[in-house]
Amino acid sequence: MSIPRFYCPVPLPTSTEFELPPAAAHHASRVLRLRVKDAVQLFDGTGHELHGHIREISGKKVVLEKLQACTVNRESPFPIMLAQALCSSEKMDWVAQKASELGVAAIQPVQTRRSVAKLAGERAEKRTEHWRGVIIAACEQCGRSRLPLIYAPQEFSNWIATMRNVSGQKFILLPEAAATLQQQPKPQAGVTLLIGPEGGFEEDEAQLAQQAGFVAIRLGTRILRTETAALAAITALQTLWGDL
Numbered sequence: 001m002s003i004p005r006f007y008c009p010v011p012l013p014t015s016t017e018f019e020l021p022p023a024a025a026h027h028a029s030r031v032l033r034l035r036v037k038d039a040v041q042l043f044d045g046t047g048h049e050l051h052g053h054i055r056e057i058s059g060k061k062v063v064l065e066k067l068q069a070c071t072v073n074r075e076s077p078f079p080i081m082l083a084q085a086l087c088s089s090e091k092m093d094w095v096a097q098k099a100s101e102l103g104v105a106a107i108q109p110v111q112t113r114r115s116v117a118k119l120a121g122e123r124a125e126k127r128t129e130h131w132r133g134v135i136i137a138a139c140e141q142c143g144r145s146r147l148p149l150i151y152a153p154q155e156f157s158n159w160i161a162t163m164r165n166v167s168g169q170k171f172i173l174l175p176e177a178a179a180t181l182q183q184q185p186k187p188q189a190g191v192t193l194l195i196g197p198e199g200g201f202e203e204d205e206a207q208l209a210q211q212a213g214f215v216a217i218r219l220g221t222r223i224l225r226t227e228t229a230a231l232a233a234i235t236a237l238q239t240l241w242g243d244l
Contacts (some may be wrong), residue, residue, distance in 0.1 A: 004032055005041040005140045007147075012044050017055070018064045025062040039151060040064060045139070045147035047075075057163075074102035074143050077192030078242035082106045084230055085197035086115040087154060089127075091227045096131045096150070100138035102234045103242065105190070106149040107131070112156045114199035117182075119153050128152045168192065170214040173233055174206055175223045177216035181236050182186060184215065185217050195230045 003141045006024040028034045028212035036184040042050040055065035172194040
């Protein structure tokens, strides 16, 4: 059985004892039903991690002891920025979770014309915070100690305009593209991967992306759903140039 891991956004302690924040304490005692002397791990989302054991657990209070800093590096050597066109809530949650497990460095939701979900203002802020919670849970499970960045949704044309002067390799997934990933030279410093919505990009959106430096590629001969395409492309990138 894997050791339970808890995200603690507060600065990790330098002493040998520490009381878990309320949310983590509730999860440890009420959900996982951990006991005294059980081993646990803490991480702060910036790469720092501590290992320790439970000294006291009662209701909402969980106190750890014998804390020791642990140096771990489970980050991919190949940074990937996933630019995912907004899709249905369940699919976006799925993509955020699995992309985090696969090692992406950042996720940028983009609002395209065919995006099923339409987010702005307070709704966009709430969804971004929700996705951050999904990412935290994914990192607790998969062992990452550094949280992928999650940005607020941006309108497609506005985001593309900011990408014109961004260096590094950029790919857009298009079923009709002639090129494949295997034909591309190894990027020098990671990539930005752009995935369309359920109905795909409109033609002018695809052209706009390519004018901004995105190289059109395809994944095989089959048309993939948006959530399948994102994870398949990330896996392919990590297999070719990352840590898979």
